[in-house]
Amino acid sequence: xxxxxxxxxxxxxxxYLCVGLDTDIRRIPTHLQREPDPVxxxxxxxxxxxxxxxxxxxxxxxxxxxxxxxxxxxxxxxxEYIPKDxxxxxxxxxxxxxxxxxxxxxxxxxxxxxxxxxxxxTVAPYMGRDSVEPxxxxxxxxxxxxxxxxxxxxxxxxQWPVGGEKLYENVIRTSQTWAGxxxxxxxxxxxxxxxxxxxxxxxxxxxxxxxxxxxxxxxxAEVSRYGMNQQCGLLVNAxxxxxxxxxxxxxxxxxxxxxxxxxxxxAGYL
Amino acid sequence: xxxxxxxxxxxxxxxYLCVGLDTDIRRIPTHLQREPDPVxxxxxxxxxxxxxxxxxxxxxxxxxxxxxxxxxxxxxxxxEYIPKDxxxxxxxxxxxxxxxxxxxxxxxxxxxxxxxxxxxxTVAPYMGRDSVEPxxxxxxxxxxxxxxxxxxxxxxxxQWPVGGEKLYENVIRTSQTWAGxxxxxxxxxxxxxxxxxxxxxxxxxxxxxxxxxxxxxxxxAEVSRYGMNQQCGLLVNAxxxxxxxxxxxxxxxxxxxxxxxxxxxxAGYL
Numbered sequence: 001x002x003x004x005x006x007x008x009x010x011x012x013x014x015x016y017l018c019v020g021l022d023t024d025i026r027r028i029p030t031h032l033q034r035e036p037d038p039v040x041x042x043x044x045x046x047x048x049x050x051x052x053x054x055x056x057x058x059x060x061x062x063x064x065x066x067x068x069x070x071x072x073x074x075x076x077x078x079x080e081y082i083p084k085d086x087x088x089x090x091x092x093x094x095x096x097x098x099x100x101x102x103x104x105x106x107x108x109x110x111x112x113x114x115x116x117x118x119x120x121x122t123v124a125p126y127m128g129r130d131s132v133e134p135x136x137x138x139x140x141x142x143x144x145x146x147x148x149x150x151x152x153x154x155x156x157x158x159q160w161p162v163g164g165e166k167l168y169e170n171v172i173r174t175s176q177t178w179a180g181x182x183x184x185x186x187x188x189x190x191x192x193x194x195x196x197x198x199x200x201x202x203x204x205x206x207x208x209x210x211x212x213x214x215x216x217x218x219x220x221a222e223v224s225r226y227g228m229n230q231q232c233g234l235l236v237n238a239x240x241x242x243x244x245x246x247x248x249x250x251x252x253x254x255x256x257x258x259x260x261x262x263x264x265x266x267a268g269y270l
Numbered sequence: 271x272x273x274x275x276x277x278x279x280x281x282x283x284x285x286y287l288c289v290g291l292d293t294d295i296r297r298i299p300t301h302l303q304r305e306p307d308p309v310x311x312x313x314x315x316x317x318x319x320x321x322x323x324x325x326x327x328x329x330x331x332x333x334x335x336x337x338x339x340x341x342x343x344x345x346x347x348x349x350e351y352i353p354k355d356x357x358x359x360x361x362x363x364x365x366x367x368x369x370x371x372x373x374x375x376x377x378x379x380x381x382x383x384x385x386x387x388x389x390x391x392t393v394a395p396y397m398g399r400d401s402v403e404p405x406x407x408x409x410x411x412x413x414x415x416x417x418x419x420x421x422x423x424x425x426x427x428x429q430w431p432v433g434g435e436k437l438y439e440n441v442i443r444t445s446q447t448w449a450g451x452x453x454x455x456x457x458x459x460x461x462x463x464x465x466x467x468x469x470x471x472x473x474x475x476x477x478x479x480x481x482x483x484x485x486x487x488x489x490x491a492e493v494s495r496y497g498m499n500q501q502c503g504l505l506v507n508a509x510x511x512x513x514x515x516x517x518x519x520x521x522x523x524x525x526x527x528x529x530x531x532x533x534x535x536x537a538g539y540l
Binding site: 022024060062063065066067068069070071072073076091093094095096097098100101103104106107110113114115116124125126127128129130131132146149150151152153154155156157158160161162163167170171174 | 339367371420
């Protein structure tokens with residue numbers, strides 16, 4: 001999917017909501033546990049209930065691979081349920097030396113290899129340029145590079161000063177020589193909304209994937225105010241607040257209610 | 271496995287060789303391609319041929335997950351073939367916010383969840399302390415933290431000066447407050463053998479996992495001279511030079527020859 005196609009979807013749906021599919025088999029409602037694939041059955045209903053309000057879906061790969069081979073089958077099925085007009089993100093935080101990153105890229109971008117065909121994958125920057133470039137060799141696919149994350153540990157290294165700038169600023173500046181705003185996005189944690197305005201001066205044109213709204217405490221109003229650019233430039237993720245809005249048989253309806261509330265707030269900011 | 275148990279195995283086998291199972295289905299000898307699980311069949315013969323000379327095996331997870339669910343089944347089978355006296359490393363380079371890292375830890379450490387039961391997993395440090403700690407909650411399991419890698423991109427961020435020290439030094443220093451030498455090891459690329467002596471002054475007691483000997487060009491003599499401590503403290507990895515020593519029906523014998531040569535050189539350094 002191109003940036004223009006994504007922006008068109010954002011305008012059509014009046015939304016920049018990304019639904020994070022952090023589907024924990026231990027938290028799926030009881031009545032679905034007897035399904036042959038409870039995770040896929042749960043995701044299918046979540047996707048159907050929220051697709052009107054969401055422009056992107058982001059399976060968190062850890063939740064699937066923790067289930068072994070059947071988890072990867074759940075992931076394959078889940079990806080098939082996502083409507084084609086939605087942007088799909090493998091939240092995998094991968095990154096390794098070049099030939100290994102090439103295999104990770106095939107995992108998420110090459111259906112002939114793995115059965116998966118995501119639009120984007122999240123990548124950790126620690127190993128540098130040649131750990132990221134293999135993901136960029138796939139046409140119309142995206143790297144979403146970790147810049148500033150929303151967890152407490154983001155202060156351990158990301159915030160350290162590196163030659164007059166913080167490490168995460170250095171990551172943003174350096175990585176801009178690897179690909180443009182048509183191939184790369186950045187993860188920027190919403191609990192740092194005060195830093196969004198500053199980050200926008202560094203990368204005015206890039207899409208930002210913003211986790212941490214909802215269960216992690218970020219404010220959608222602040223993120224939108226400081227993070228938006230002329231082509232929206234934001235994908236704001238909510239996971240647990242949508243997936244687990246109810247633990248009962250009405251979980252899909254409650255998920256839709258949560259997604260709609262976020263979409264309606266977003267429509268106001270667009 | 272404890273550090274003492276690992277050291278005992280090192281003394282018994284007179285080896286600190288780790289065989290990297292970067293098993294690329296495209297490079298498996300033709301006669302194995304008709305097996306129901308060619309990757310597992312190849313790995314089984316590699317493991318049987320090299321177990322006398324190796325103290326550790328390190329499947330590179332990218333090569334398995336690129337094959338989708340059947341790749342994870344190959345990984346499960348491979349782990350079953352590795353003798354119990356060998357240390358097993360999931361080379362996965364994972365790391366995410368706490369609850370997600372907890373799921374990645376279950377992937378590699380909790381056989382009831384994923385079918386896998388590794389001794390150790392490689393973890394990327396970018397997201398800081400709370401992205402690493404969930405892996406440390408599993409008893410007798412190890413985190414092998416990326417410090418200085420062997421690829422060209424290691425100069426992009428790892429070598430940058432952070433408040434008077436390089437980022438990788440900062441990672442080593444900071445992470446020592448998270449766990450001791452009984453639970454944590456570090457990845458240190460062998461192509462930087464000149465930095466090993468310096469790293470030893472920072473972490474005299476920790477095991478170092480050293481990739482990059484062989485195909486990546488590192489020198490076993492230099493690594494051993496500058497990296498060894500009183501309990502050996504080294505796991506030196508070789509992957510492609512062993513796995514693909516021959517592309518024919520004699521691949522296992524040639525792999526054994528390569529592993530034996532490395533073991534005999536190591537015996538001289540111990």
